[in-house]
């Protein structure tokens with residue numbers, strides 16, 4: 257079936273409740289991080305809006321969850337077709353709301369297609385076991401109404417990555433974008449209204465009251481959350497009161513272990529990419545680099561050289577390879593970590609440079625072998641500063657890599673791939689990359705060990721997190 261054509265504008269934004277655009281007497285707007293000038297107004301959802309969205313989702317659930325799977329798939333396909341002509345418009349929007357250089361923003365807008373393609377080939381598994389007495393059928397049923405609470409770093413991919421499996425399993429979903437980056441998710445949900453019945457997919461945003469209201473509500477059955485570990489803990493504590501299901505995708509402090517047999521000239525620039533893509537504001541960015549002592553100096557030098565070639569600037573400047581920090585809060589937090597490293601007397605292999613004028617710009621910097629327990633090593637910096645540390649003993653470096661409360665990602669680099677894989681398997685992390693920085697795929701689960709999360713998203717495993725398991729025992 258051909259989806260209806262439409263002509264969307266990308267300058268007005270609204271919440272979506274029960275299939276309709278909803279404004280509010282109160283509006284807010286985010287700032288373009290490249291210029292600090294306000295972007296478009298967005299409505300702040302009122303408590304009544306939250307209540308109505310939850311009511312509509314529950315009203316839509318019986319019909320949507322009993323819609324045949326093939327029909328739900330077909331609707332996802334239609335939504336994908338509606339989205340495709342707007343990839344360029346979403347790319348521009350992501351540049352404006354996140355401060356992403358064009359290539360990074362376009363990467364996110366295209367990743368949405370990969371998410372669609374992955375979800376479109378998923379099927380609900382069913383297992384049948386049989387003995388003389390009975391047939392046992394293990395099946396999966398949708399949990400109900402899901403609230404998707406999203407961060408600011410990948411506002412489109414991380415909301416669509418929750419919406420697609422929720423809708424496919426038969427759940428109804430309410431998206432709550434980050435107040436820092438509400439625009440692309442609001443627009444994507446607006447687009448979905450051409451395809452899905454009212455109440456099936458909604459979006460409400462505005463201020464910091466909306467998230468807790470969704471988490472506390474007894475008629476929301478699951479929270480799919482991506483954000484900081486601190487907020488994840490608060491959500492889990494609050495969700496316990498109504499025993500909601502939670503998927504928590506939280507912060508990381510990903511180590512990279514570099515063996516002495518790597519080709520320095522090709523590896524160092526790749527490691528630098530892993531540290532500084534989108535100014536380090538990536539959950540699975542490399543946040544600590546452990547380099548074998550025998551190549552420490554030339555490797556550090558090559559990292560400095562590759563980093564120095566990055567051009568910091570406004571997102572829409574074609575020469576920019578690194579944009580600003582997305583918001584003032586994160587900008588201040590990273591500046592504070594830089595100041596702490598200076599105050600502690602650590603050596604900067606690449607010192608930060610001051611950047612004048614508007615915009616949350618920080619130049620990338622590299623700290624040379626700070627103490628293993630320093631703040632810059634132990635905390636998630638989520639910005640363009642990275643510590644490089646020396647190692648000599650394999651057991652010790654594995655212990656250091658695993659020696660934080662985080663467990664999101666890790667990478668191991670060696671010409672001996674078998675060795676790198678062996679060590680990779682010892683990493684306490686949900687995603688391990690051998691001879692690559694974190695290049696995730698929607699086809700495989702993204703999850704955190706330890707305080708980096710509970711459960712996970714994407715892949716066929718993440719898909720089933722939108723379901724309860726039901727076992728039907730058929731006695732003969």
Ligand code: NAD
Nearest residue numbers: 406407408433434467468483484487490505506507508539
């Ligand atoms: P955050 O925790 O500050 O906010 C995330 C979302 O939660 C926002 O929408 C916010 O409005 C909402 N929120 C805040 N307090 C809430 C509460 N008490 N109840 C309900 N909702 C609440 O995170 P952030 O600063 O937007 O994102 C950056 C963090 O996200 C980093 O730590 C990063 O590592 C992490 N992250 C993790 C992944 C992953 O897949 N593991 C992916 C991207 C980002």
